[in-house]
Amino acid sequence: MNIKDYIASGILEALVLGDLTASEEQEVRAMIDQYPELKVELSNIEQDFEHLAQATASKPTISFDDILGGIYKDNIPTASSGLDQPKLEEKTDDFDKKYYISRISRYRTMAMAASFAALVASALALNYYNSAQESKGALAALESERQEYAQNYDMVKQRLNGLESDLEVIDNPSSQRIILGGTESAPDALAYAYWDNSSDDLYLSIQNLKELADNQQYQLWAIIDGKPVDAGVFDWNADGLVKMKTFSQGVELFAVTIEPRGGSEGPSLETMQVAGAPGSKS
Structure with missing residues (x-):
């Protein structure tokens, strides 16, 4: 549902x-x-x-x-x-x-x-x-x-x-919507990313992500040249669109993992909840 x-x-x-x-x-x-x-x-x-x-x-x-x-x-x-x-x-x-x-x-x-x-x-x-x-x-x-x-x-x-x-x-016609679907560890999880082709602004819309403990946050990652780059952290109950970090090009994949509050230097791959690949950015 x-x-x-x-x-x-x-x-x-x-x-x-x-x-x-x-x-x-x-x-x-x-x-x-x-x-x-x-x-x-x-x-x-x-x-x-x-x-x-x-x-x-x-x-x-x-x-x-x-x-x-x-x-x-x-x-x-x-x-x-x-x-x-x-x-x-x-x-x-x-x-x-x-x-x-x-x-x-x-x-x-x-x-x-x-x-x-x-x-x-x-x-x-x-x-x-x-x-x-x-x-x-x-x-x-x-x-x-x-x-x-x-x-x-x-x-x-x-x-x-x-x-x-x-x-x-x-x-916004310039915004590319990217569907971040659930992974094997969270098949029902879902989020949308909105990536503006003209301003490079990136927003995340939570559709279905599970509740986290107070000492945990979700962290968005942008995979560029095969390496994860921090795109910002957010709470499980964030309302509306969440403004993330700006990326101009070269992103191969967006993914969300569960990390300690404040974020991590690298992703905990075993906690990955959703992931999705953007289309070509004009």
Whole structure:
């Protein structure tokens, strides 16, 4: 099973939102127990929605309609008049692209909600200030809350920018995608390398690599003239594209091994997880 494709389907988000039937939920949880990568992704989704819920939580002292009325007066926007979620049109069957498009859509929605929450908090602070009905302490608390909403928005926006940057690399016509398939010691392992023909930048996308101990890291090697050259280390749970070292030409093979944290001078060949040969570089 392709883990990225399963995540991109949105079924984990549906699980968190409670949109699955009992049998569907049982099936999804069985998959989560089987694949540690799904458990990590589910935890990330739950944290994302928890942050979103905290950022958009309403206060009992003032109704949501009162807040909207104070901001927009007689022109309260509806779902059909400007608050529609942005939709991304998928034009590819590539699993990696679908995964990033799915996550970008989710973070764009979260960014809109966090931004709106910050706007609501600002309106509340202004309302209390103008009416002078609350103490300075209450006003300070509202200002602190507004700053927290702004920080949540910045966090979501930063993740969104990272995902969009990754998608640009994947969708770049100059990028050569190299499939790094599993070896005899790890037949189900999989990773993609993206090598830019014009900038020589090299990125790695983890598809299915096993969890490592805290004192271990994965290390990417470039085989040049039959000799392994260090291309950088990364953690097993690295999210998104991982920027590796730059190579211009002459690479015969890319391979990933398990090494002590910080990397090794030479590869431990018996721990090789994935390997793949690039095409000719123009």
